[in-house]
Amino acid sequence: MAIEILMPALSPTMEEGTLAKWLVKEGDEVSSGDIIAEIETDKATMEFEAVDEGVIGQLMVAEGTENVAVNSIIATLLGEGEEAGAAPAPVAASTPPAPAQAEAPVAASAAAAPVPVMNLEPDWPEGTEVREQTVREALRDAMAEEMRADEDVYLMGEEVAEYQGAYKISQGLLDDFGSKRVIDTPITEHGFAGIAVGSAFAGLKPIVEFMTFNFAMQAIDQIINSAAKTLYMSGGQMGCPIVFRGPNGAAARVGAQHSQDYAAWYSQVPGLKVVMPYSASDAKGLLKAAIRDPNPVIFLENEILYGRSFEVPVLKDFTVEIGKARVWREGEDVTIVSFGIGMQYALEAADRLAEDGISAEVIDLRSLRPIDYDTVLASVMKTNRCVTVEEGWPVGSIGNHLSATIMEKAFDYLDAPVINCTGKDVPMPYAANLEKLALVTTDEVVAAVKQVTYR
Amino acid sequence: MAAKKATKKPNVSGDELKEFYKEMLLIRRFEEKAGQLYGMGLIGGFCHLYIGQEAVVVGLEAAAEEGDKRVTSYRDHGHMLACGMDPNGVMAELTGREGGYSKGKGGSMHMFSKEKHFYGGHGIVGAQVPIGAGLAFADKYKGNGRVTFAYFGDGAANQGQVYETFNMAAIWDLPVIFVIENNQYAMGTSQARSTSSPDIYTRGEAFGIPGQVVDGMDVLAVKEAGEKAVAHCRSGNGPYILEVKTYRYRGHSMSDPAKYRTREEVQRVREERDPIERVREMLLEGKHATEEDLKAMDKEIKAVVNESAEFSKTSPLPAESELWTDIVA
Numbered sequence: 001m002a003i004e005i006l007m008p009a010l011s012p013t014m015e016e017g018t019l020a021k022w023l024v025k026e027g028d029e030v031s032s033g034d035i036i037a038e039i040e041t042d043k044a045t046m047e048f049e050a051v052d053e054g055v056i057g058q059l060m061v062a063e064g065t066e067n068v069a070v071n072s073i074i075a076t077l078l079g080e081g082e083e084a085g086a087a088p089a090p091v092a093a094s095t096p097p098a099p100a101q102a103e104a105p106v107a108a109s110a111a112a113a114p115v116p117v118m119n120l121e122p123d124w125p126e127g128t129e130v131r132e133q134t135v136r137e138a139l140r141d142a143m144a145e146e147m148r149a150d151e152d153v154y155l156m157g158e159e160v161a162e163y164q165g166a167y168k169i170s171q172g173l174l175d176d177f178g179s180k181r182v183i184d185t186p187i188t189e190h191g192f193a194g195i196a197v198g199s200a201f202a203g204l205k206p207i208v209e210f211m212t213f214n215f216a217m218q219a220i221d222q223i224i225n226s227a228a229k230t231l232y233m234s235g236g237q238m239g240c241p242i243v244f245r246g247p248n249g250a251a252a253r254v255g256a257q258h259s260q261d262y263a264a265w266y267s268q269v270p271g272l273k274v275v276m277p278y279s280a281s282d283a284k285g286l287l288k289a290a291i292r293d294p295n296p297v298i299f300l301e302n303e304i305l306y307g308r309s310f311e312v313p314v315l316k317d318f319t320v321e322i323g324k325a326r327v328w329r330e331g332e333d334v335t336i337v338s339f340g341i342g343m344q345y346a347l348e349a350a351d352r353l354a355e356d357g358i359s360a361e362v363i364d365l366r367s368l369r370p371i372d373y374d375t376v377l378a379s380v381m382k383t384n385r386c387v388t389v390e391e392g393w394p395v396g397s398i399g400n401h402l403s404a405t406i407m408e409k410a411f412d413y414l415d416a417p418v419i420n421c422t423g424k425d426v427p428m429p430y431a432a433n434l435e436k437l438a439l440v441t442t443d444e445v446v447a448a449v450k451q452v453t454y455r
Numbered sequence: 456m457a458a459k460k461a462t463k464k465p466n467v468s469g470d471e472l473k474e475f476y477k478e479m480l481l482i483r484r485f486e487e488k489a490g491q492l493y494g495m496g497l498i499g500g501f502c503h504l505y506i507g508q509e510a511v512v513v514g515l516e517a518a519a520e521e522g523d524k525r526v527t528s529y530r531d532h533g534h535m536l537a538c539g540m541d542p543n544g545v546m547a548e549l550t551g552r553e554g555g556y557s558k559g560k561g562g563s564m565h566m567f568s569k570e571k572h573f574y575g576g577h578g579i580v581g582a583q584v585p586i587g588a589g590l591a592f593a594d595k596y597k598g599n600g601r602v603t604f605a606y607f608g609d610g611a612a613n614q615g616q617v618y619e620t621f622n623m624a625a626i627w628d629l630p631v632i633f634v635i636e637n638n639q640y641a642m643g644t645s646q647a648r649s650t651s652s653p654d655i656y657t658r659g660e661a662f663g664i665p666g667q668v669v670d671g672m673d674v675l676a677v678k679e680a681g682e683k684a685v686a687h688c689r690s691g692n693g694p695y696i697l698e699v700k701t702y703r704y705r706g707h708s709m710s711d712p713a714k715y716r717t718r719e720e721v722q723r724v725r726e727e728r729d730p731i732e733r734v735r736e737m738l739l740e741g742k743h744a745t746e747e748d749l750k751a752m753d754k755e756i757k758a759v760v761n762e763s764a765e766f767s768k769t770s771p772l773p774a775e776s777e778l779w780t781d782i783v784a
Contacts (some may be wrong), residue, residue, distance in 0.1 A: 008494025032487060033704065033720070033725065046711035051491045071495055180596070191585050191619025201574050202524070204596060218729065225579050226586060233565035235558035236781035241601020270782050294784035382701035
C-alpha cells in the first residue's frame, strides 16, 4: 500500500504552512533522509526529508500552495513493486489528537474547607530537661547527630572543613567525621551545587553550605532546574534528598550584594521545601528533619541569630516537623505572623503592645513551603486582624501571599486590612543610618498593629 | 568516495559488529520515526534528534560495565536506547503518554531510568556536567568501582560550570569520563565562530585531566577510546576527557531551518562518513553478514520501532490527577 506523506508540523506552534517548493517529481526514487520539499512555517523555510524509501507516487499539493494544514496528505510514496495512480483522494487535514481539556485545578476548595485548627502542640513534652544553647551550636549538633546516624550524609561547602566554617557552624565536624565527609570546596557555587545534586540523585544525602545565600544565586539553576524539578520530571522515579543551608538576609553593614532575604524567592518553587528557623530548638529540630527529608530543602539561617541563645530540649533525637508553625504567644486582639529574624521584631512589638493593653498572638511560620495555613487562619478567625513581618522586599513577599490567602479563606472574619511589614523596596545601603531605615523595625510593627486595631 | 576504511584490521568479532550495526540502526530508525511523529503533531515542543551521532553512544556503551552511570543533555534519545531502555517507554514519553518513562510528565528532554543508571536528559546546556561529576562523587564515596559518562556538546563546552567541574573532578579524582560530543554546531553557531581553540579535548590540560580526540563516526575507534578512558577512571586515576568528533544530520531541533550550513556539507558527511554505512560495509566485506542478513536485521528493527510508535499512540494520556503527584516525595 502507498505510504501517505503528510504535511509536517515543523515547529512547536505550527498549524499550517506553505508548500514552497517540491524538490522531487512523480516517479523519483527517494531514500530516507532525502530532501523532498521546502516548507515555509510560521518561522522559517524548512527542508522536509523523506522518512521512508520508495518512489514518489503522486504530488497532491502544488508548489506555492499556502495554508496547507498540518497532517493533510501532500504526496504518496510507493513501496517496492507498487505502481503510481492508486493514490487515495486528498482528504482534509486530520487534526492532531487534542489533549482532553483539563479541568481547572481543584486546589483546596474554599467552600468545603474544614475549620482550620491551630497547631498548639508543644515541640517537646512538658517536663523535658532543657538547656540554653546558641543557634550556632544547635545547627552543628543537628549535623553531627545526623552524620553519626547515617553514613550517606556529608557536608560540603566553602571553608566548612579546615577553616571550621566561615561562621563556625561546622566547628569540629572535620575532626569528628574526616575529610571524606566534611569537604572543602573551591569557590565555585554553581559547580559544587551541581555535584552535590548529582550525588543526591545517586543516593547520598548532601548538606551543602553556602557561605551566604547571596552566593547561591550562582547556583540557583542547579537548585531549581535540577534539584527541585527532577522528581516531577522523572514521574516520581528519582528524587533529590539534599539540604542547601547557610545564612540568609541582612547581616550588618555588608551592603547590597551581601544583604538579601531569599525567603519569598525559594518559597515560590514547587518541589522545594523551605524552612527559616528563628530559635535554636527550631534550628536543631528542623535541620535534622531537613536532612532526613527525601526532598531538596532550602534552610535559611541568619547571621545575627547565630550567637543568640534559646532553650533546647535535652532529648536523644529531637526533630521538628517541617510545615508546622509555632505559636509563641497566644493573644486576642491581633495576629502577628513572622519567621526568621522577623520574629525578633514581632516578639518585641508584642511586649510593647501588651503595655498598651493590646493582646497580640505571635506565630512563627518556621516553614515557608509548605506553610501552615491552618494555624494562621485559625488565629486570624479569632483575632480578626493580622500583621505580617519579614525582612525581605515587599513585592511578592510572603506577607503578600498570606494576605491573599487570608482574604480568600477568612475574608468575613477580617475587621481591618492585613498589613505587611517588610524591608524597604531598595537595595541595601551601606551607611548605618540608611541601613537602619531599609530594614523592618519593631516601631513599624507596633504602628501597623495600632493601625489594624484602630488605636 | 566510499566510507573511509579502517587502516588496520579491526580487532572485533562479527557478532559484535552486528550488535553495533543493530544498535546504531535502532537509534536511527527510532529518530526518523520520532521526526515523523513530530511532523504529525503527536510529539510536541522541542525534539532534538541524534541522527548521525549514533556511533558515539554505541561505542561508549560497549566500553561500559553493568552499574556504570550516564547522564546527558536534551539530545538524549540515542543514549537511552543505547543503555537498554525500552523504545516503547521512550517513544511514549515523546508523545506525552502514561506509558512513557516519566509518565508523560518529562518529555523528550527529561527522561530517567534508575534501573539502567540513566540520570537524564537535562534541558539546561551544561548543567548535566557537574551532575555527572556528582554521580561519580557518589560512586567514589561508596567505593563501588563504578564510572560515570557525562556527555555534553561542543556548545556546552563553553559553559562556566564545566570548568568548575573539571577543577573539582581533578582535585577529588572523580571517576568521570567527560564525553564531548562535538557535532560542530552549538545550535546554529559553528565551532569556528564560538570556540577559541579547535581542540576542546586539550581544555583539561590546565586541570591535569588527560584528554584525547576520537573519530566519532567510527564506532570501533570510539569503543577503543572508551575502554582506555574507563580503565583510567576505574583504576582511580581521576577524570578523563574524550572529544568525539561527530556530526548531526538533522537540525538542532525540529524547528531548525539549518541556514548556517550548506546542504552539500551535510550530504558529504552522509555519503563519506556515515557511521552505520561504515559498519555495514565491514560486515559485508568481512563476510560476517550477507545482504539478506542485513535486510532481516533492518526488518527486525523496523518492527521494534513501529511497535514503539504504535505504543506511543495508544498509550493513554496521563490521568489528570497526575498533575498533582510527584511534586514532593
